[in-house]
């Protein structure tokens with residue numbers, strides 16, 4: 001069964017420690033893994049811990065390749081709200097991973113062309129080995145938003161009101177006008193997926209995910225089709 005009811009960990013900190021350990025274990029086995037990384041509030045502490053460990057053990061991330069899952073379209077890349085800034089500050093810059101890091105630009109002159117660039121990079125370098133995801137309040141994964149149909153590869157997303165109310169961009173004066181994201185097939189073709197779900201705000205989406213009904217109106221439900229998903233949740237989210 002791909003998504004067994006998880007045993008909850010006490011809190012966000014223990015989920016973050018477990019997530020960092022999960023990633024590290026796999027990096028030791030396959031040092032040149034391609035990691036796809038979500039941003040948002042859920043995974044950042046895990047990335048901080050990973051960076052701490054990589055500082056004392058530089059071999060850990062010495063060969064890994066990193067792909068940014070998604071980005072807010074229209075916000076300048078160096079603003080603190082972008083997914084780029086989250087990843088640059090937590091992992092890429094402190095560990096000097098820039099030459100092995102790839103991600104969507106946030107203000108491309110031609111967003112369609114930018115999606116094609118990321119899609120062809122992934123076609124050549126993929127599939128993703130380790131895909132680290134968070135659960136959107138509306139069930140989105142990256143910016144694969146609830147819709148009548150989902151898109152397989154990198155694409156421009158129409159952001160839902162839930163996404164436009166995300167805490168990442170609450171203090172950002174420039175409003176995103178669209179999202180750029182890897183597609184559902186890109187995620188489902190990952191060799192392994194780690195989904196972290198923490199906090200009381202995620203109770204309802206987690207309940208819906210564990211329900212097991214697969215629908216494009218709740219994109220995370222497609223994780224039921226993947227054979228190797230690890231779900232790390234805390235007590236607040238599972239209560």
Ligand code: GLP
Pocket residue numbers: 038039040041042043069070133134135136137141142143163166
């Ligand atoms: C954001 C990002 C996703 C993230 C998700 C959950 O909008 N586009 O990559 O995983 O929503 O965010 P959070 O972890 O802050 O709840």
